[in-house]
Amino acid sequence: MDISKIMEIIVKLFGSKKSEVKSNDKPPKKAQDIAKKFEKTTGKATKIWKVGDKLSPHFSYDEMTRSQTAERNSIDNTPKVEQVDNLIALCENVLEPVRVHFKNPATVTSGFRCIELNRKIGSTDRSQHTKGEAADFVINGSPTVTDVWKWIIDSDLDFDQVIQEFGRWVHVSYKRSGENRHKCSIAKKVDGKTRYFHYTEEQIENEEYEL
Numbered sequence: 001m002d003i004s005k006i007m008e009i010i011v012k013l014f015g016s017k018k019s020e021v022k023s024n025d026k027p028p029k030k031a032q033d034i035a036k037k038f039e040k041t042t043g044k045a046t047k048i049w050k051v052g053d054k055l056s057p058h059f060s061y062d063e064m065t066r067s068q069t070a071e072r073n074s075i076d077n078t079p080k081v082e083q084v085d086n087l088i089a090l091c092e093n094v095l096e097p098v099r100v101h102f103k104n105p106a107t108v109t110s111g112f113r114c115i116e117l118n119r120k121i122g123s124t125d126r127s128q129h130t131k132g133e134a135a136d137f138v139i140n141g142s143p144t145v146t147d148v149w150k151w152i153i154d155s156d157l158d159f160d161q162v163i164q165e166f167g168r169w170v171h172v173s174y175k176r177s178g179e180n181r182h183k184c185s186i187a188k189k190v191d192g193k194t195r196y197f198h199y200t201e202e203q204i205e206n207e208e209y210e211l
């Protein structure tokens with residue numbers, strides 16, 4: 001009896017991990033490949049992303065895409081793959097470090113908004129929310145909206161734009177490609193209209209701004 005016959009008997013008797021792999025099995029596809037194929041055929045981001053999934057340790061897919069306005073108006077606010085990738089970058093590069101610094105949970109009031117939803121709430125098509133590059137949020141507990149806004153500006157974090165909006169929440173954006181401009185603004189209602197006041201990072205560090 002030759003050695004291969006002996007091996008065959010041993011495998012039959014005791015089993016082997018090898019025996020579980022059929023020779024015609026294809027290697028498993030990467031999740032991203034499946035996602036891309038799904039998007040190509042349906043125009044939607046893959047259902048791989050679902051309620052409860054995390055985009056970063058403290059931020060979930062659900063909270064970054066959920067919208068009461070979308071639900072009320074039956075708008076499908078499912079992001080595409082690229083928009084999910086942008087949301088992940090925003091969470092990892094800005095929201096997560098802010099959350100970790102203040103050691104308090106964040107409440108995201110608005111994350112990704114598809115064009116239909118974005119128009120419904122009266123925002124412009126150029127809004128970074130439509131790309132998954134922006135989120136509006138507050139940090140629960142003691143830090144004020146201005147504290148959070150100022151901390152982002154004074155930190156070493158890279159961001160595209162950060163706006164303290166009406167003293168009620170912080171809007172922050174991050175771009176995966178192109179330059180992150182570090183634009184710092186305060187949004188206020190003046191005679192019922194929204195106005196943006198822009199400052200340099202230096203002005204904000206020196207507290208030369210008006211709330």
Ligand SMILES: [Zn+2]
Binds near residue numbers: 110129136172
């Ligand atoms: Zn916003």
